[in-house]
Amino acid sequence: MAGAKENIDRDTIEQVEQIDVEKYKYGFATDIKSDKSPIGLSEDIVRFISAKKDEPEWMLKWRLDAYERWLTMEEPNWAKLDYPKIDLNEIYFYAAPKSTPGPKSLDEVDPELLETYKKLGIPLLEQAVLAGVEGAKIAVDAVFDSVSVVTTFREELAKSGIIFCSISEAIKEYPDLIKKYLATVVPVTDNYYSTLNCAVFTDGSFVYIPKGVRCPMELSTYFRINEINTGQFERTLIIAEEDSYVSYLEGCTAPMRDENQLHAAVVELVAHKNAEIKYSTVQNWYPGNKEGKGGIYNFVTKRGDCRGDNSKISWTQVETGSAITWKYPSCILRGDGSRGEFYSIAISNNYQQIDSGTKMIHLGKNTSSKVISKGIAAGFSDNTYRGLISAHKKATNARNFTQCDSLLIGDKCGAHTVPYIEAKNASVVFEHEATTSKISDEQLFYCQQRGLNAEEAVALIVNGFVRDVIQNLPMEFMVETQKLINISLEGSVG
Amino acid sequence: MSNMLEVKNLHVKVEDKEILKGVNLTIPKGETHAVMGRNGSGKSTLSYVMAGKEGYEITKGEILLDGENILELEPNERAVKGLFLAFQYPIEIPGVATMTFLKAAMNAQRKARGEEELLTPDFMREVKSAAKMLEIDSAMLKRALNVGFSGGEKKRAEILQMALLKPKMCVFDETDSGLDIDALKIVSEGVNALRDANRSMLVITHYQRLLNYIVPDVVHVFSNGRIVKSGDKSLALELEKHGYAQYDEST
Numbered sequence: 001m002a003g004a005k006e007n008i009d010r011d012t013i014e015q016v017e018q019i020d021v022e023k024y025k026y027g028f029a030t031d032i033k034s035d036k037s038p039i040g041l042s043e044d045i046v047r048f049i050s051a052k053k054d055e056p057e058w059m060l061k062w063r064l065d066a067y068e069r070w071l072t073m074e075e076p077n078w079a080k081l082d083y084p085k086i087d088l089n090e091i092y093f094y095a096a097p098k099s100t101p102g103p104k105s106l107d108e109v110d111p112e113l114l115e116t117y118k119k120l121g122i123p124l125l126e127q128a129v130l131a132g133v134e135g136a137k138i139a140v141d142a143v144f145d146s147v148s149v150v151t152t153f154r155e156e157l158a159k160s161g162i163i164f165c166s167i168s169e170a171i172k173e174y175p176d177l178i179k180k181y182l183a184t185v186v187p188v189t190d191n192y193y194s195t196l197n198c199a200v201f202t203d204g205s206f207v208y209i210p211k212g213v214r215c216p217m218e219l220s221t222y223f224r225i226n227e228i229n230t231g232q233f234e235r236t237l238i239i240a241e242e243d244s245y246v247s248y249l250e251g252c253t254a255p256m257r258d259e260n261q262l263h264a265a266v267v268e269l270v271a272h273k274n275a276e277i278k279y280s281t282v283q284n285w286y287p288g289n290k291e292g293k294g295g296i297y298n299f300v301t302k303r304g305d306c307r308g309d310n311s312k313i314s315w316t317q318v319e320t321g322s323a324i325t326w327k328y329p330s331c332i333l334r335g336d337g338s339r340g341e342f343y344s345i346a347i348s349n350n351y352q353q354i355d356s357g358t359k360m361i362h363l364g365k366n367t368s369s370k371v372i373s374k375g376i377a378a379g380f381s382d383n384t385y386r387g388l389i390s391a392h393k394k395a396t397n398a399r400n401f402t403q404c405d406s407l408l409i410g411d412k413c414g415a416h417t418v419p420y421i422e423a424k425n426a427s428v429v430f431e432h433e434a435t436t437s438k439i440s441d442e443q444l445f446y447c448q449q450r451g452l453n454a455e456e457a458v459a460l461i462v463n464g465f466v467r468d469v470i471q472n473l474p475m476e477f478m479v480e481t482q483k484l485i486n487i488s489l490e491g492s493v494g
Numbered sequence: 495m496s497n498m499l500e501v502k503n504l505h506v507k508v509e510d511k512e513i514l515k516g517v518n519l520t521i522p523k524g525e526t527h528a529v530m531g532r533n534g535s536g537k538s539t540l541s542y543v544m545a546g547k548e549g550y551e552i553t554k555g556e557i558l559l560d561g562e563n564i565l566e567l568e569p570n571e572r573a574v575k576g577l578f579l580a581f582q583y584p585i586e587i588p589g590v591a592t593m594t595f596l597k598a599a600m601n602a603q604r605k606a607r608g609e610e611e612l613l614t615p616d617f618m619r620e621v622k623s624a625a626k627m628l629e630i631d632s633a634m635l636k637r638a639l640n641v642g643f644s645g646g647e648k649k650r651a652e653i654l655q656m657a658l659l660k661p662k663m664c665v666f667d668e669t670d671s672g673l674d675i676d677a678l679k680i681v682s683e684g685v686n687a688l689r690d691a692n693r694s695m696l697v698i699t700h701y702q703r704l705l706n707y708i709v710p711d712v713v714h715v716f717s718n719g720r721i722v723k724s725g726d727k728s729l730a731l732e733l734e735k736h737g738y739a740q741y742d743e744s745t
Binding site for chain 2 (some may be wrong): 440441442443445446447449450451452453454456457460461463464465466468
């Protein structure tokens, strides 16, 4: 039967090879005049960005210090990723739509931009949202290339004392909060990409939830890279004061371009006593074409600090895009009894490479963390889970449960699990479970025998595989994620 | 057209080895036929080839479903045309609740036929009544399909799918394997309830036992890749008594 089996496998593989990335429906580019920095990176570019943002002197100095430090750093090479060296001198570090150099009220936003977000399915029109025609009520900060173009529902949020604005505005309007919190979770010198981000970040979102406030709606940022050869360096900072709660969603897309584009973000979360932050991402940057040409290089540092006792930070990510993903949303469990969670679905196809996971750093007593990671690899892709669970010697009774499952489609892709565990306190209990499986020809045949076509069958099986994680997504993302899984596997078989 | 299924001179190879050597089988509408044969005689191959499983090379012959040659169709296209195969070993689909699977399958078939998707209340009503007949409780419907199911649960889940998909040609591949006598009764009653003038059935088995419950109109003896004898239900009893050896060909 070996020969027949090979035939079957070959067919499945051929089918998977046809996964049609050309169906990436966010691949259009917006034709809009843009204001760019000179190409490449230098101290002058850092000054240029700071000047464009009209930043105070202290911020410029902070950036320049980071830049100096960055010059001494080396690109990390420990990840299981293979890509040509990125030439930073070929990248524009700042690009902004000429018509909208900074956030404005909705009436003032360039209609071309509004049309772009409409095509992306992002609700920016408050009236429409309020009237219920655009679905659930979500406040959105829309970042287009290097700038935030609009932030919705600000006034309504301000009534509860919530600040939701672009980070550029926050630097000018709330300098004390920025000085108090910026780079306190991800230090300026944390890593090559985060330090670079400190020097050249252009925009992002700022959220402040005051003590005792439960944010009345989902907050979200929608990142769009449009301009060719542009790097996007965004910076997001979320602070939840004591007894507060916020759920935050992040989405991202980019046009289909043959050139690789760089995205290096830093996200910092701070949860004070009894506060809870839920951060969900649907990352759908352009993944490159079938031959692996083009796509976003996504190098992201995301970290949350459970600073207060009994605080909670939960990361949920759905990673379907990008040519390269290097991303480890992490939790520092500092407060006693604090909790960290990481739920991840990472789908790689064609020549995509993902090296992603989390770090759960247990510092306080009775801290607990949970990691559920689902990796799906198809085509020629490589999909690595890399995670660190550590307990400080004071972390008495720390608990972790980790489950890493990988699903392979075809036999030219790879799935890898690299768990690191460090426990310096004898009372901790860390559990790790891992599985690797394949979609079998038998499963496909069985589903097809019941009337599902091959694509529907793969989508159903994959949806079943990621079910534990999907259940943790906010309702808005749950439906989108299921659709996204179906789209990213469209044309995969059949 | 009064024949539901016509298999004509079917020759099938797997890796250069001929498994089916000229199968001829005609099942009129509304009839239930049994194919009996010892293990390894090619009975299961026949059911897989009918359903369109890959890995089989058809060198000669055709299979007509309701007058239409289906050999060029994808497995799902055959399913949409009303062919259903109850598996000997139903496949596990982790994370997909049985209920979710049922709905996906029913809607996929409706979509392929250009019909509207089922409304959830209508779907629930249909599932509940079919599940009741097969003594399937709602807890089982919430579990992932076939994952951790007992032998009896798996076979009942197969018949449940059949009841909901309403195929016109049902093929049972060794449905009695792994069933105790109680489960066998429930499954058989489920199958018998679905027998009607517009639906044909093919029961593949190597024990006569199942045929006490699902009584066939015609029994075929399968040996060495082809049907060597056909008769009424008494043929099954005769086989039980004397075994298959008399039909073996010297090679």
